[in-house]
Amino acid sequence: MPEHQAAVSEGTSARQVAEFLYRHSERIAQRWADEPLFRSVFTVSRDEAVEAARAVAEALARVAESERVHDTDATGFVVVREQLARMAAARSRAGASMAQVSGEVEALRPPVASLLVEECADLPADEVREYATALTVLMGTLRLVVLDTALSEGQALIERQQLQLLEVATPVIRLWDGVVAVPLIGTLDSARSQVVMETLLEAIVEQHARFAILDITGVPTVDSLVAQHLMKTVAAARLMGAECVVSGIRPAIAQTIVHLGLDLGTVVTRASLADALAYALHELGVGIVAPASGGAGAR
Amino acid sequence: MSDRLQHGVTSHVPVLRLGEVLLVTLQGDLHDSDAQQLQQDICEAVANSGVTGVVIDISGVEIVDSFLGRVLAEIAANASLLAARTVVAGMRPAVAITLVELGLTLPGLRTALTTEAAMELLTHHDPAAGRGRLSQELG
Numbered sequence: 001m002p003e004h005q006a007a008v009s010e011g012t013s014a015r016q017v018a019e020f021l022y023r024h025s026e027r028i029a030q031r032w033a034d035e036p037l038f039r040s041v042f043t044v045s046r047d048e049a050v051e052a053a054r055a056v057a058e059a060l061a062r063v064a065e066s067e068r069v070h071d072t073d074a075t076g077f078v079v080v081r082e083q084l085a086r087m088a089a090a091r092s093r094a095g096a097s098m099a100q101v102s103g104e105v106e107a108l109r110p111p112v113a114s115l116l117v118e119e120c121a122d123l124p125a126d127e128v129r130e131y132a133t134a135l136t137v138l139m140g141t142l143r144l145v146v147l148d149t150a151l152s153e154g155q156a157l158i159e160r161q162q163l164q165l166l167e168v169a170t171p172v173i174r175l176w177d178g179v180v181a182v183p184l185i186g187t188l189d190s191a192r193s194q195v196v197m198e199t200l201l202e203a204i205v206e207q208h209a210r211f212a213i214l215d216i217t218g219v220p221t222v223d224s225l226v227a228q229h230l231m232k233t234v235a236a237a238r239l240m241g242a243e244c245v246v247s248g249i250r251p252a253i254a255q256t257i258v259h260l261g262l263d264l265g266t267v268v269t270r271a272s273l274a275d276a277l278a279y280a281l282h283e284l285g286v287g288i289v290a291p292a293s294g295g296a297g298a299r
Numbered sequence: 300m301s302d303r304l305q306h307g308v309t310s311h312v313p314v315l316r317l318g319e320v321l322l323v324t325l326q327g328d329l330h331d332s333d334a335q336q337l338q339q340d341i342c343e344a345v346a347n348s349g350v351t352g353v354v355i356d357i358s359g360v361e362i363v364d365s366f367l368g369r370v371l372a373e374i375a376a377n378a379s380l381l382a383a384r385t386v387v388a389g390m391r392p393a394v395a396i397t398l399v400e401l402g403l404t405l406p407g408l409r410t411a412l413t414t415e416a417a418m419e420l421l422t423h424h425d426p427a428a429g430r431g432r433l434s435q436e437l438g
Contacts, residue, residue, distance in 0.1 A: 197399075201392030208412055235404040239395040241388060241411035266406070 011067050013130040017116075017138065018064035020131070021057055024115060029054035031111040037104040041090045052087075056080050060138055069138045072145050081149055088150035098147060105146050109139040170196050172203035179280045180209040181273065185218030193229035197236055204242045211280035212237045215273045217248030227262045234267050243268065243283070247276035312337045314344045320352040320421055321345065321383075322414070326359040334370045341374055345381045352421035353378050356414045358389030368403040375408050384409060388417035 021028065032038055032053035033046055042049035062076030063069065091101045116135060120128045170192070173181045180203050182196060200212055214233060219226065234244040247270045249257075257264065270276040281288065312333065315322045321344055323337070341353060355371065357363070363371075375385035386409045398405070411417035 197396060198392065201395055204412065205392060208416075210412065210416070232399045236392075236395040236399040239387075239398055239405065239408075239410055240390050240392065241413075241416060 013127075013134040014064045014067045014069050014138075016131055017069075017134045018061045020116060020119060021061035021064060021112075024119075025054050025057040025061065027115065028057045028112055031115070032057070032108055035104070035107055035111070037087065037091070037101075037108065040094065041087045052083055055083060056142075060142060063141070064134070064138055069134055069141060072141055072148060074141075077142075077145050081145070084146050085149040085153050088146055089153055092150065092154075098150065101150065102143055102147060105143045106139070108142075109136065112139070166192060166195050170199050172199055174203075174207055174209075175213070175277055176281065176284075176286070178208060178210040178284060179213065179277065180204065180207055180211070181213035181215055181276075183215045183218060183273075187221070188219060188226045188229050190229070193226075193233065197233045200233060201236060201240055204237060204240050209242050210284065211245065212242050213245045213247055213273065213276045213280065215248040215276070216246060216253070217250070217273070219248075219253075222253050222256055224260055224262060227257065227260075227264065231264070231267065243280075245270055245276040245279060247271070247273045312340070314340050316344070316348055316350065317418075318422075319350050320354055320418060321348070321350050322354050322356070324356040324359070324414075328362055329360065329367060331366055334367055338370055338374050338377065342377045342381070345378050345383045351383055353383055353385045354388055354411075354414060354417040354421065355385065356388045356417075357394070358391065358413075360394065361391065363390075363394045363398060365401055365403060368398055368401070368405060372405050372408060379407075384421060386411050386417040386420055388412070388414045 029050045030053075033042075033049040038049040038053050042052065059076050059080040063071075063074045064076075066074060066076060068074040068076075088101055091104070092098075096104070113132060113135060116131060117128065120131060170182060170184075173183070175181050180200070182200050184196065186192075188196075200214075203209065204212055214230060216222070216230070222230075230246060234246070237244040245268045246264070249269055249271060268279070270279055312323060312325060312329070314337075315324075321341065323341060329337070344350075345353065353374070355374070357371075360367075371387055375387075378385045387405075388411045390410065409420065411420050
């Protein structure tokens with residue numbers, strides 16, 4: 001029974017808070033505009049800050065009105081989500097950590113709370129307490145919403161950057177007529193090795209390459225997974241009719257490969273890119289000779 | 300069986316002789332039974348003509364499944380028993396990736412980027428000196 005009573009009074013207090021927020025949205029907006037969160041985002045115009053603060057206050061009022069003060073997915077938040085994301089993004093660009101942003105959102109509560117207490121000075125104490133609790137819960141939910149939007153923004157940014165990384169990280173270079181090279185930089189995972197394989201095979205077709213050099217100087221570590229990716233790429237290139245040479249195997253990596261017992265027996269390997277190119281040129285029947293003394297050939 | 304009848308003679312793959320090399324060009328998707336027929340045709344052609352090389356151009360093939368992969372490897376094995384070398388030419392990147400992902404790296408098979416490169420591989424770049432050179436010397 002008491003639970004039921006509490007639920008009813010929670011609903012009413014949420015509606016009361018909603019009414020209070022509607023009535024004083026202008027005053028709350030004025031106070032919030034001076035808080036660090038709004039002041040640091042809207043540095044140019046105070047009117048804009050007031051405008052944004054009023055939008056947030058009205059959104060909170062709508063959420064309270066629907067009695068869903070706990071719910072971060074409440075429809076009332078939808079309209080200000082973009083605004084909140086922009087503010088959170090601006091703060092994190094300025095170097096504020098998540099905790100700081102959270103603290104700044106929390107700082108929005110005291111001005112409203114004091115306004116509420118002023119307003120309800122002549123009401124019974126437990127009623128005021130109910131209202132204050134509802135308001136606190138509501139502000140906590142706002143805090144969650146801000147952090148949630150900020151995190152999902154960050155996630156989207158990371159995904160975008162991963163895609164960009166895939167695009168830029170796999171250039172295929174033509175070293176000679178019929179010789180192409182891919183300098184691999186960074187850790188090879190499945191997604192990247194797939195892209196490397198595809199771009200390399202396309203380049204072999206386009207440039208009529210008979211030799212493809214995979215240079216792993218920039219790959220920090222080689223484990224069995226990376227080795228497997230390399231073997232796959234080598235096998236695919238061979239099926240296309242090109243021979244693959246793996247170069248840039250540093251002494252430490254050679255030792256790791258031997259320790260792991262990986263069998264690269266079918267793969268031609270060379271210590272450096274230069275050695276690999278020399279091997280390819282030799283196989284192509286191309287020789288490089290030093291120009292005759294006198295510097296006639298120097299360019 | 301009904302598939303075989305439907306495809307009939309139209310999907311029969313021609314085996315052409317160019318000097319000391321047999322040229323086989325696959326176009327479109329090859330039915331399993333056609334692939335087996337082709338294997339038999341090539342085997343007989345090599346035995347009868349005594350060529351030193353077989354070039355299989357698969358640049359027109361978009362899908363190579365594990366069966367066709369195995370047939371290609373068997374053709375190469377058959378031909379090498381008859382002292383002819385087999386080169387698969389013009390494999391598309393997507394096909395190569397699929398075969399590797401299937402685990403079919405076809406180790407015994409020679410490959411070339413184009414038919415031209417394959418012919419060159421068989422005629423000029425011939426350190427093993429097959430029957431062709433021997434017959435030239437004799438002649």
